Amino acid sequence: xxxxxxxxxxxxxxxxxxxxxxxxxxxxxxxxxxxxxxxxxxxxxxxxxxxxxxxxxxxxxxxxxxxxxxxxxxxxxxxxxxxxxxxxxxxxxxxxxxxxxxxxxxxxxxxxxxxxxxxxxxxxxxxxx
Amino acid sequence: xxxxxxxxxxxxxxxxxxxxxxxxxxxxxxxxxxxxxxxxxxxxxxxxxxxxxxxxxxxxxxxxxxxxxxxxxxxxxxxxxxxxxxxxxxxxxxxxxxxxxxxxxxxxxxxxxxxxxxxxxxxxxxxxx
Numbered sequence: 001x002x003x004x005x006x007x008x009x010x011x012x013x014x015x016x017x018x019x020x021x022x023x024x025x026x027x028x029x030x031x032x033x034x035x036x037x038x039x040x041x042x043x044x045x046x047x048x049x050x051x052x053x054x055x056x057x058x059x060x061x062x063x064x065x066x067x068x069x070x071x072x073x074x075x076x077x078x079x080x081x082x083x084x085x086x087x088x089x090x091x092x093x094x095x096x097x098x099x100x101x102x103x104x105x106x107x108x109x110x111x112x113x114x115x116x117x118x119x120x121x122x123x124x125x126x127x128x129x
Numbered sequence: 130x131x132x133x134x135x136x137x138x139x140x141x142x143x144x145x146x147x148x149x150x151x152x153x154x155x156x157x158x159x160x161x162x163x164x165x166x167x168x169x170x171x172x173x174x175x176x177x178x179x180x181x182x183x184x185x186x187x188x189x190x191x192x193x194x195x196x197x198x199x200x201x202x203x204x205x206x207x208x209x210x211x212x213x214x215x216x217x218x219x220x221x222x223x224x225x226x227x228x229x230x231x232x233x234x235x236x237x238x239x240x241x242x243x244x245x246x247x248x249x250x251x252x253x254x255x256x257x258x
Contacts, residue, residue: 020171042149049180
């Protein structure tokens with residue numbers, strides 16, 4: 001088929017770029033392909049423009065049991081085929097890590113960031129793919 | 130005063146980080162301090178997590194005359210004192226650059242990105258501060 005519906009080409013997403021406003025709700029999967037949750041938002045370094053943390057929303061039906069889990073950006077990779085992010089983190093590791101409830105908010109300072117980085121740091125000796 | 134209202138400390142913004150969901154609407158000023166517009170959204174590289182372009186919304190009252198202007202991230206710097214971004218771009222340079230209307234959408238591919246980068250590239254011989 002040579003026809004391309006140009007109406008479907010959006011400025012909100014291209015092959016390599018995605019609009020911040022479209023990030024919210026993007027699905028996150030574990031390595032086995034199970035859905036862990038969705039992206040709530042990104043924490044962006046105001047000066048460098050680098051996304052530092054991705055806050056993943058898990059659980060919750062009508063807000064029950066919903067939790068937010070910040071992960072280092074480097075723990076996620078985008079997979080076109082899945083249309084979402086994949087993390088090498090199992091569900092129980094996610095639930096055991098730093099998290100907060102919708103009605104609370106951590107002080108997202110350097111110490112909190114270091115806690116996140118430390119928790120998700122690959123064990124020494126492993127090779128990052 | 131030693132009292133700190135901890136309720137005002139939000140996870141959506143800290144000294145160096147800002148939530149993507151809070152970026153929309155952040156004000157953008159020119160070097161002289163005049164307000165150029167507000168941030169509509171960011172275009173983020175899905176793989177690296179680097180913010181590639183910042184789309185600035187200018188003009189518009191009830192949608193009249195509103196235009197979106199993508200700028201390279203490197204053209205912006207965040208100023209705490211102003212609570213917003215400052216660009217070394219005058220209003221007429223912004224209006225003469227790549228832009229689109231709310232009812233249209235460019236194909237945000239590499240060629241379009243190169244056009245933006247080229248337009249806002251500092252002249253050779255200047256020193257970037």
